[in-house]
Amino acid sequence: MDENLIRNVPLFASLTPDEQQALAECARVATFRAEEAVFARGDSSDTFCLIQEGWVKLSEAPNRPAVATLGPGSLLGEADFFSGSPRGLAASASTALTMWVFEQAAIQGLIDRHPAIGLKIALALGSGIVHYRRHLLERLSKVAFLQALDGEKRRAVVERLSPRALQANDVLYRSGDAPGGLYLIESGAFRLIDDDGGSRVAHAGEALGEMSALSGKPHPETAQAVHPAIVWQLSVADFTRLTDSNPQLRSLLGRTLRAGLSAADRVQAVDVLRRLPLFSGLERSDIDAVTARMVLRYVPAGDAVYNVGDPGDAIYFVESGQIEIIASEGGDDRTLARLIPGDYFGEMALFTGKSRTVAARAVVNTNLWALYRADFDSLLVKIPALASALSRALRERLSQSSSSALPPHLHALAVAGDLSRIQLEELAERLTPRTFRRGDVVYHEGQLGEAMYFIESGRVDLVARGPQGGVLLHTLESGDFFGEMALLTGLPYNATAHVAAAGTLWALQKPDFDGLLFKYPNLAVVLSRVLSERQLEESRKLRGAGSRPSPRPGANAVPPAVRPPHGVAAPAPSGASRPGGGARPAPVAAAAAPSPARPAAGPRPAVAESRPARPAVRQPERPQPPRSPAAAPRAGSPPARPAASARPLPATVHRTGAVQPTPPASAEAQRAAAAPSAAPHAVPARDETVSAVAEKAPTVTASVATAPVASPPPPPADAAPSVTPPGSA
Numbered sequence: 001m002d003e004n005l006i007r008n009v010p011l012f013a014s015l016t017p018d019e020q021q022a023l024a025e026c027a028r029v030a031t032f033r034a035e036e037a038v039f040a041r042g043d044s045s046d047t048f049c050l051i052q053e054g055w056v057k058l059s060e061a062p063n064r065p066a067v068a069t070l071g072p073g074s075l076l077g078e079a080d081f082f083s084g085s086p087r088g089l090a091a092s093a094s095t096a097l098t099m100w101v102f103e104q105a106a107i108q109g110l111i112d113r114h115p116a117i118g119l120k121i122a123l124a125l126g127s128g129i130v131h132y133r134r135h136l137l138e139r140l141s142k143v144a145f146l147q148a149l150d151g152e153k154r155r156a157v158v159e160r161l162s163p164r165a166l167q168a169n170d171v172l173y174r175s176g177d178a179p180g181g182l183y184l185i186e187s188g189a190f191r192l193i194d195d196d197g198g199s200r201v202a203h204a205g206e207a208l209g210e211m212s213a214l215s216g217k218p219h220p221e222t223a224q225a226v227h228p229a230i231v232w233q234l235s236v237a238d239f240t241r242l243t244d245s246n247p248q249l250r251s252l253l254g255r256t257l258r259a260g261l262s263a264a265d266r267v268q269a270v271d272v273l274r275r276l277p278l279f280s281g282l283e284r285s286d287i288d289a290v291t292a293r294m295v296l297r298y299v300p301a302g303d304a305v306y307n308v309g310d311p312g313d314a315i316y317f318v319e320s321g322q323i324e325i326i327a328s329e330g331g332d333d334r335t336l337a338r339l340i341p342g343d344y345f346g347e348m349a350l351f352t353g354k355s356r357t358v359a360a361r362a363v364v365n366t367n368l369w370a371l372y373r374a375d376f377d378s379l380l381v382k383i384p385a386l387a388s389a390l391s392r393a394l395r396e397r398l399s400q401s402s403s404s405a406l407p408p409h410l411h412a413l414a415v416a417g418d419l420s421r422i423q424l425e426e427l428a429e430r431l432t433p434r435t436f437r438r439g440d441v442v443y444h445e446g447q448l449g450e451a452m453y454f455i456e457s458g459r460v461d462l463v464a465r466g467p468q469g470g471v472l473l474h475t476l477e478s479g480d481f482f483g484e485m486a487l488l489t490g491l492p493y494n495a496t497a498h499v500a501a502a503g504t505l506w507a508l509q510k511p512d513f514d515g516l517l518f519k520y521p522n523l524a525v526v527l528s529r530v531l532s533e534r535q536l537e538e539s540r541k542l543r544g545a546g547s548r549p550s551p552r553p554g555a556n557a558v559p560p561a562v563r564p565p566h567g568v569a570a571p572a573p574s575g576a577s578r579p580g581g582g583a584r585p586a587p588v589a590a591a592a593a594p595s596p597a598r599p600a601a602g603p604r605p606a607v608a609e610s611r612p613a614r615p616a617v618r619q620p621e622r623p624q625p626p627r628s629p630a631a632a633p634r635a636g637s638p639p640a641r642p643a644a645s646a647r648p649l650p651a652t653v654h655r656t657g658a659v660q661p662t663p664p665a666s667a668e669a670q671r672a673a674a675a676p677s678a679a680p681h682a683v684p685a686r687d688e689t690v691s692a693v694a695e696k697a698p699t700v701t702a703s704v705a706t707a708p709v710a711s712p713p714p715p716p717a718d719a720a721p722s723v724t725p726p727g728s729a
Contacts, residue, residue, distance in 0.1 A: 045080035054097035179212035188229020211259035293375035312349020321366025409454035442497035449486020458503015
């Protein structure tokens with residue numbers, strides 16, 4: 001055999017002459033006639049070939065056009081052979097053909113005897129090869145955090161590894177870089193340099209970057225090759241797929257892996273520690289010493305941080321995710337608290353040395369910062385002020401309950417997403433309290449958004465206009481919030497907020513809202529997620545209320561034209577002046593009633609008449625100021641037409657979601673309203689009742705009665721709600 005043929009193959013160029021000679025000794029010579037099949041698509045890849053003479057056609061099938069043609073010096077079928085995949089294409093001889101054939105057993109024996117050959121071939125291919133996996137399995141069995149995996153799980157890891165070669169002083173990754181995957185050192189060594197300038201050396205057989213790949217956090221140190229090195233890399237995507245398909249692997253890694261904090265995490269940890277009574281009085285240098293001892297711990301969703309009876313060996317700070325504190329009572333678990341980023345827990349058992357009396361469990365995948373007892377005890381010796389602060393904190397904590405609980409009106413926002421304790425506390429500082437009575441309106445549909453609200457106590461119904469009347473979109477209680485959509489989008493409020501039960505709301509004005517969004521963009525992400533869920537529910541309820549489109553917000557619906565009976569004065573146009581001035585009343589439709597008998601003398605009052613065939617569709621208007629009492633008309637003037645009230649009809653919001661009109665007045669009241677006035681020149685009063693047409697129509701209408709009265713009209717029912725500071729009601 002011509003050994004020069006192997007030397008000229010790029011895949012084998014990195015082999016030494018002795019290794020190339022050993023590889024050539026594994027081959028056998030095979031010949032094929034023109035048009036003879038070499039292998040078919042889908043066949044087992046148990047050989048690969050090196051063409052010495054002749055040409056080979058590659059195609060999807062023997063009778064299909066050629067995909068490629070290979071000649072002397074080319075490899076045939078090597079990719080499928082080294083990856084262990086079936087043949088992807090069919091091969092046939094275009095001419096008389098002579099090839100070197102390398103069989104599976106011969107190559108596997110060669111790599112077992114000379115692992116360096118397999119490693120060099122893998123590096124040339126840029127991926128792992130099946131013939132080197134036996135060697136990699138041995139490597140994995142010596143990696144500390146993978147020793148507990150069984151053979152099947154280790155093989156799953158090996159199948160996804162790819163090799164990477166580095167020269168001396170090459171950097172594998174830098175501190176602060178996004179995780180690139182999990183690295184296993186095959187040969188060589190790496191110096192790991194942290195942000196403080198400290199370093200250590202990792203040797204062959206060790207793993208690098210595992211905590212960053214698991215937690216999604218940036219690398220906390222820089223990895224630099226001391227001399228030429230080779231690593232096997234498991235990409236983040238492959239690592240995620242592997243752990244998702246093997247949840248027990250994620251749990252195992254979470255229990256065994258720890259890593260120091262990155263520079264960015266240390267800065268954030270300083271802000272968190274300063275809010276704790278134990279550390280608030282320390283100098284910055286002392287707090288930096290504490291953060292240098294803290295480590296990152298990852299806890300998968302559903303896993304326990306600790307259980308009842310476990311030793312109190314650490315204090316934990318929630319960096320991301322959520323933690324539940326659970327107490328067991330009579331065999332039943334009860335959630336005592338749900339902790340969010342910025343919260344801490346487990347400190348009492350650490351301070352007192354007692355066992356855990358409650359359990360802590362991750363609600364979602366969670367990153368924790370932990371300060372363990374050994375490090376804490378060492379800090380007590382080095383920082384005398386910390387020992388004094390510990391004694392003071394213990395006295396305060398044992399004498400009173402913790403004051404770190406969130407206000408009740410921020411609970412829903414805290415549970416909704418990734419807001420830290422610091423962000424929530426700054427939000428709470430910008431809120432102003434407002435007290436509402438039952439029946440008050442916080443804001444009207446179509447009104448420009450000026451604030452969003454958080455409910456501390458009471459209950460609020462959000463009601464939107466629908467084709468068949470009002471539609472109840474949501475009933476919100478303590479801890480909920482509303483009005484955020486108008487502030488996020490700049491559009492008017494899409495519903496009217498009715499106070500269903502008296503209570504206290506906390507208002508966040510739009511300037512403060514915009515300032516928080518600028519400082520904390522993730523607040524918009526959290527609110528948008530809640531908003532999208534609400535919009536889906538609102539769309540479903542509005543579709544269920546009817547198929548007709550609802551009126552445009554803010555538009556004033558115009559009722560059908562009303563023709564006055566013969567001899568009755570027609571209503572003045574909308575722009576005409578009215579006694580007493582004031583806002584134009586909301587349009588109403590009059591009830592159909594029998595015409596009263598004409599009085600013997602004097603003008604008779606005007607009685608409006610509606611068309612039952614087209615009931616009015618009435619839009620609620622903005623609150624109007626009270627009308628001044630109208631002056632009595634002069635003698636001889638035309639009959640005074642009744643002034644409609646600007647006050648909207650009273651309505652009740654039922655749990656079904658519709659706004660139902662108030663029942664019609666009694667027959668006596670209607671006859672009294674229709675009777676002629678004994679004093680024709682008296683000022684007509686504005687007494688509203690629901691017309692007979694309203695009993696059949698889906699909207700609320702009203703009739704105008706003309707019973708005289710001397711007192712001025714009452715103020716509108718939907719005027720701005722009275723607002724008093726909390727505690728003064």
